[in-house]
Amino acid sequence: MKRDNPSPLVRPVRNESGIEIQPLYTAEDVAASGGLEMLGEPGAYPFTRGIHPLMYRKQPFTMRQYTGFGNAADTNRRFKFLIDNGQTGLNVAFDLPTQCGLDSDDAQAEGEVGRVGMAVDTLRDFETAFDGIDLDRITVSLTINGSAAILIAMYLAMAEKRGFDVRRLRGTAQNDILKEFIGRGTWVYPVGPSIRLVGDTIEYCAEHAPKYSPVSVCGYHIRESGATPTQEIAWGFCIARAYADEVIKRGVAVDEFAGRLSYNFNIFGNLFEQIAKFRAARGLWAKIMREEYGATQPGSMWMRMIAGGGGGGLTLEQPENNIVRGAYYALIAGLSGAQTMALCCYDEAYTIPSEYAQRLSLRTMQMLIEEMGLAETVDPLGGSYYVETLTNQMRSEMERIIADTDAAGGIVKLVADGTIQSRVSAQAYRMQRAIESGAFPKIGVNRYRSEREETHPVEMHPYRADDARAQVGALQRVRVERDAAAVARALDRVEADARSGVNLMPAIVEAVKAYASVGEITQRMVGVFGRYVEPIRFDHREEEAVS
Amino acid sequence: MNSTTRKIKVVLAKPGLDGHDQGAKVVVRAMLDAGFDVHYTGLRQSPQQVVDAALRHDADVIALSSMAGSHLPFCTRLKPMLEQAGLGDRLWVIGGNLPAQDHDALRELGFSGVFQTGSRLDAICDFIRANRS
Numbered sequence: 056m057k058r059d060n061p062s063p064l065v066r067p068v069r070n071e072s073g074i075e076i077q078p079l080y081t082a083e084d085v086a087a088s089g090g091l092e093m094l095g096e097p098g099a100y101p102f103t104r105g106i107h108p109l110m111y112r113k114q115p116f117t118m119r120q121y122t123g124f125g126n127a128a129d130t131n132r133r134f135k136f137l138i139d140n141g142q143t144g145l146n147v148a149f150d151l152p153t154q155c156g157l158d159s160d161d162a163q164a165e166g167e168v169g170r171v172g173m174a175v176d177t178l179r180d181f182e183t184a185f186d187g188i189d190l191d192r193i194t195v196s197l198t199i200n201g202s203a204a205i206l207i208a209m210y211l212a213m214a215e216k217r218g219f220d221v222r223r224l225r226g227t228a229q230n231d232i233l234k235e236f237i238g239r240g241t242w243v244y245p246v247g248p249s250i251r252l253v254g255d256t257i258e259y260c261a262e263h264a265p266k267y268s269p270v271s272v273c274g275y276h277i278r279e280s281g282a283t284p285t286q287e288i289a290w291g292f293c294i295a296r297a298y299a300d301e302v303i304k305r306g307v308a309v310d311e312f313a314g315r316l317s318y319n320f321n322i323f324g325n326l327f328e329q330i331a332k333f334r335a336a337r338g339l340w341a342k343i344m345r346e347e348y349g350a351t352q353p354g355s356m357w358m359r360m361i362a363g364g365g366g367g368g369l370t371l372e373q374p375e376n377n378i379v380r381g382a383y384y385a386l387i388a389g390l391s392g393a394q395t396m397a398l399c400c401y402d403e404a405y406t407i408p409s410e411y412a413q414r415l416s417l418r419t420m421q422m423l424i425e426e427m428g429l430a431e432t433v434d435p436l437g438g439s440y441y442v443e444t445l446t447n448q449m450r451s452e453m454e455r456i457i458a459d460t461d462a463a464g465g466i467v468k469l470v471a472d473g474t475i476q477s478r479v480s481a482q483a484y485r486m487q488r489a490i491e492s493g494a495f496p497k498i499g500v501n502r503y504r505s506e507r508e509e510t511h512p513v514e515m516h517p518y519r520a521d522d523a524r525a526q527v528g529a530l531q532r533v534r535v536e537r538d539a540a541a542v543a544r545a546l547d548r549v550e551a552d553a554r555s556g557v558n559l560m561p562a563i564v565e566a567v568k569a570y571a572s573v574g575e576i577t578q579r580m581v582g583v584f585g586r587y588v589e590p591i592r593f594d595h596r597e598e599e600a601v602s
Numbered sequence: 603m604n605s606t607t608r609k610i611k612v613v614l615a616k617p618g619l620d621g622h623d624q625g626a627k628v629v630v631r632a633m634l635d636a637g638f639d640v641h642y643t644g645l646r647q648s649p650q651q652v653v654d655a656a657l658r659h660d661a662d663v664i665a666l667s668s669m670a671g672s673h674l675p676f677c678t679r680l681k682p683m684l685e686q687a688g689l690g691d692r693l694w695v696i697g698g699n700l701p702a703q704d705h706d707a708l709r710e711l712g713f714s715g716v717f718q719t720g721s722r723l724d725a726i727c728d729f730i731r732a733n734r735s
Binding site for chain 1: 618619620621622623624627628630631632634642644645646648670671672674675676679699701703718719720722723724
């Protein structure tokens with residue numbers, strides 16, 4: 056069953072990244088793919104086996120379900136429910152007006168306030184949302200991008216007001232705007248000023264909140280938009296390099312900030328391909344940071360990640376199948392050495408997850424740690440001929456994609472002109488056709504569907520228009536109560552600093568402390584920066600899915 | 603019907619603030635392959651922008667893609683504006699994350715084609731060919 060002597064009974068198989076999969080792997084395959092040069096020991100360069108020597112034996116992955124809806128009080132209640140059920144971190148969902156930099160009383164926000172996440176207008180909302188939550192014990196991740204600078208400022212200001220030492224405050228903001236241009240779409244400003252703002256947050260946190268992770272670079276949404284697993288990592292790394300370059304050009308040394316960069320990757324798809332993807336990525340990121348950026352601190356070379364979600368793999372059809380998929384996805388993340396895990400809930404193709412579905416996802420992760428032995432041994436698949444060969448092959452493929460991206464002008468150019476967007480949407484189209492034809496199997500979708508599906512109704516999350524009206528009322532009360540002169544001064548400073556090019560974070564922090572709103576601060580920056588205009592392209596129609 | 607002489611013109615819009623455009627772009631590509639003349643608006647379209655795009659491109663078909671749950675309030679605002687602009691005789695369709703309990707309401711608002719996530723691309727294109735004004 057060697058590669059040069061395939062059995063005629065064995066059909067060729069390629070994984071989504073385009074790598075041909077053999078029916079059997081031996082030591083010869085490992086050697087031919089590059090050997091064990093990049094394996095190393097856990098906790099040591101190149102960190103392929105994990106970033107810590109003991110991994111989950113010392114500390115299991117953080118469990119952090121994505122949550123938020125309605126107003127800050129609604130969300131605070133759900134946070135406490137999850138913490139009471141054993142969740143160890145929070146991952147906050149914001150509504151679309153907040154994500155797009157609009158106040159709840161903006162005309163464009165009509166019908167959207169509190170719908171897909173928590174509505175935030177001013178610091179008052181953050182005070183309510185995190186009331187009674189121990190910010191030392193529970194680390195908080197903010198899923199926010201276009202308005203990330205403002206919400207990071209609010210989080211720091213809220214913690215400071217409650218008496219926390221911001222220099223010791225941990226937590227994460229997503230704050231990856233380049234991927235918003237590729238998928239997810241909550242951009243505000245054009246590409247250039249958007250990258251500047253990411254640089255401002257990294258530079259500011261390195262100085263004032265050195266334990267805070269100001270960016271979580273998301274291959275996740277690029278994959279959801281149609282990228283292959285190797286493209287997900289390669290383009291994620293290209294984006295992280297773009298942010299690093301932005302900070303380094305200001306004179307900040309790489310080891311002063313690189314240790315606080317983190318990642319968010321996807322876990323749906325072929326199990327072995329995903330595990331090899333993460334192991335390959337850890338080694339490659341360490342190599343990039345050491346060889347290309349001259350990082351010397353191990354922390355600067357660590358690819359720390361939340362691995363989770365998997366929404367792209369879940370199906371509307373036969374929704375209970377998603378419970379089982381979620382268990383496999385969690386297994387993937389656990390076998391891959393993720394620092395943090397979040398699982399999409401089985402009802403997410405329908406609605407905002409119910410408490411019932413959230414608890415099932417949480418229990419799934421807890422079972423891995425407490426029943427299945429996932430926490431006992433580091434990198435349990437290390438040394439498998441198959442996994443090591445595939446890890447080497449995936450890493451080579453990622454390096455090729457990065458080199459091709461650089462040669463074509465770099466990720467910033469290819470995002471600004473819409474090339475990446477067109478590539479991934481062409482791939483998503485081909486995948487959809489492959490699912491519809493049955494060429495790409497999807498259980499319950501193009502396989503094993505019965506004429507009369509037995510359906511169990513999914514509990515739909517109610518949208519309460521009253522909550523939206525209450526949010527608008529609360530914002531208007533804050534506007535009356537706050538010191539109008541202080542707000543005006545702070546907003547003028549935001550505009551002046553946006554224009555002059557200095558770091559915007561001190562001005563934004565001053566503005567949020569004065570209870571200026573997300574929309575007011577955003578408007579001042581839009582006045583200077585303008586708004587992003589999407590490049591709309593539908594080329595790449597003839598290209599191969601993997602190239 | 604003059605389907606042999608003139609390409610079917612579709613304006614496909616992303617209403618509201620929802621940024622999930624993977625599905626919309628997949629449907630655009632399917633419509634291009636089906637030989638339709640498609641104008642994709644991009645994200646964050648207000649009802650007025652949808653009306654303007656439909657008028658500017660003289661659309662036979664006005665298509666919306668909504669994934670984030672605001673389809674009913676948006677379509678409720680859009681309906682009278684489309685009618686006032688003289689676009690009441692065009693084919694209106696909507697696709698995306700649309701709970702079954704909302705389908706009748708969407709049809710009553712005039713969206714005769716309602717395509718839930720998981721709809722086949724060819725079913726969408728066939729419906730448009732069969733029903734366009």
